[in-house]
Amino acid sequence: IYKLKDQVINSLKERDQLKLYCDLELPLASILAKMEQNGIRLDISTIRKMEEEVQEKLDDLTLRIYKLANKEFNINSYAQVAEVLYDDLNLPAHKKRSTAADYLEEIASFHPIVNLILDYRKYAKLQGTYIKGLQNFVHGDGKIHTIYNQFLTQTGRLSSKEPNLQNITIRDDEQRMVRKAFLPSNENSYLLSIDYSQIELRVLAHMADATSLINAFNNDEDIHLQTAMKIFDIENKDDVTSLQRRQAKAVNFGIIYGISDWGLAEQLGVSVSKAKDFINKYFATFPEIKTYLDKAVSDCEKNGYVKTLFNRIRYVKEINDPNYTVREFGKRVAMNAPIQGTAADIIKKAMLDIDKLLNDKNYQTKMLLQIHDELVFEVPENELMEVIPLICETMENAASLKVRLKVDYGYGKNWYDAK
DNA sequence: TTGCTCACG
């Protein structure tokens, strides 16, 4: 190990990654350890109450599904669900008789059992993973102590396991209630959640030096609305429909994922030629982004890897693969990894700066969770109004880009209310 | 152990 040290340090130097290692990842390791040891309190009585209510829903749905199917079967079994839908009831099946929600939604109008199964799935997920599942991870101190993996993902993000606290439900109003069970560890404290606004699109605007996108962000515009106005040629904000805004939002996501006309068409449920129009219009509006993404791909083809702003490297062996599909995947990775990875670099830097801030000023505020673009803190009431602007400012200044970084925050007596 | 599904950013 001692001999290896010099070799490793040398290869980090050659790659210009010494700073990334010594000043970012290494100090972050002990911060993550502290976060894991702190843990977050889960209120068992709240979650038990939810368990009973959800079980009633599941029992009721089960009976109604059996009745419509004219038989009893295991609704948790995809094979048995497929048999009921595609054989017994003769509903139209997609490729490989998939029963994934995207496909079931398309046939929901043909038979009432379909929505009941979708509903059942929703509550079963809630019950299994988030209500019963989480309880199994509560330690003797009444807290959940997740495990962060600092060096697993291909992009530089963290991952979280046992349990995963980076995928706690939020999008569905009922499933979101799980967050009411996450509490600060004492009566005097609040949970404070601060998240970056559109950090990946801002990173893209910076890296591509896309003037009009940078200006839109610096003027604090609604970026999906602005995108809609430009790709649909709309002059007045008020004339943008919610559908057009949603479509523009999907285009923005697509850009970050490494856009393809087929993928966008699939996502939006429009024709491929329509999707192609959207993309062409987008690139005509933001020509620097087209230039940047093309260069990301061609650099990757030449070097076999891509880099983040902080010099994190992702090797992309797929980029020169003889197989078309694999190669196309390599191109999307080449476009996405620098963006997702730079955003990960920035929040890691923010975590170091915040840790130093809290230590230097002897605050009792504790950082508990990281969810990719969001940090969750436990804050004593008497520190709350003082630390909010300090932490927000620290996050916004964690990196100085051509575009301003912006955060939003919320706090409350539980995670649900910290919005 | 593997594949499917679904939860998050």
Add this chain to the structure above:
DNA sequence: ACGTACGTGAGCAAG
């Protein structure tokens, strides 16, 4: 003609 959006983890059924 090819054929999928990027990054993860967990629970369940089936072999």
